[in-house]
Amino acid sequence: MSMETDNPLGTFLRDRRSRMDPVAFGFGGGRRRTPGLRREEVAQRANISPTWYTWLEQGRGGAPSADVLNRLAAGLMLTEPEREHLFILGLGRPPEATYKTSGEVTPRLQRVLDAMPFSPAIIKTATWDVVAWNAAAAMVLTDYGKLPREQRNILRLMFTNPGMKAAQEDWRSVARYVVGSFRADAARAGAGAEIATLVEELSRLSPEFESLWRDNYVAGHADGLKRLHHPEHGLLELEFSALAVDGRPELGVIIYNPATPETAGRIQSLMMRRADPSPAD
Structure with missing residues (x-):
């Protein structure tokens, strides 16, 4: 040998x-x-x-x-x-994670999101701050651009925004899954200290979050099905996939693809309306 x-x-x-x-x-x-x-x-x-x-x-x-x-x-x-x-x-293993993030996304990464006109897509940090999104995400999920930077956090929106809560078909199950995935992401990235303030804040503001956090449930976040109730277009069924960003271990991409022809049509209608907001004659 x-x-x-x-x-x-x-x-x-x-x-x-x-x-x-x-x-x-x-x-x-x-x-x-x-x-x-x-x-x-x-x-x-x-x-x-x-x-x-x-x-x-x-x-x-x-x-x-x-x-x-x-x-x-x-x-x-x-x-x-x-x-x-x-x-x-x-x-036989990678080094222990040390969390660090600039919160900045390159124009190339943003163009990757923008190349998916009918699939909502976001980029989040390991502490679940949303740092980039495409137009479909703004229309279907949340218009993050209208929120202050410190409010663009998936956990904060899930537990303190009534509109986000109302959009979930089974909020309790979704919230449990989100908290479990968030816990796993933060631990994997070595971001325990970084999430302490957010966890303390949400535990104070939301008894539901405090209960779920104390439960110590851990979940994966690779893929699954998300069902949202849009205020104008009704039920949207979306398949999501979570992907890593090579060279940026603190970032992750989540892409939501329409799971049914009906959902695809509704998202296309939303995006066409965005492109041409003028009322019909």
Whole structure:
């Protein structure tokens, strides 16, 4: 079996150090047998024992700790995807999540939403703040653009907005599912501290939320069926799918597709009215 197959962690470390310029990091250039940093130089940058680093490259000494891998990632100036790959090779899992979000969505992501004219779609953070939406979402779900930024939160709307509550066919079941999915998303993203204030606020404002939160129910949020009562077009049946955003683990996309021909027709009617709001003669 080749060394690359037998010790992929060592192969990855050797490859990354071979790409680094010694002079740029204050090490003498001179004549070197191989390109990049020496093992002892990587160990120095990562503040670990040169012997331990050598063993890692040679596949000896057992699995490294998460702390050692984080030091190596910093010393080798790995990108976030490279750091995640390092953890998977070294420990068989990604690094523990550390929540961070700018709340900004690129124009490219917005264009993805806008390319679905009859499928409501939103982008939310792990704390369920809605940070982007398309025109169909504004017509069918909520016109987030008319809300203050701090009010564009799915949990806050679900438990404090009477119109949102009235639109749900079985509000209690939907609310339980939403709270369980929210709990799972926040924990997965390492956002426990970030949701504390929202949880405290909603527990104070809504006895229903407080009861559901104390229940500790956890749910997935991959896909399902949503039934909404639109004030003008009646029942809308929507299939939803939750998708991740590559490179932005703190964001998720939810797309709602019409589940029946009747719903598709009603959404198209809504969107046509939006495009031509003038009353008929």
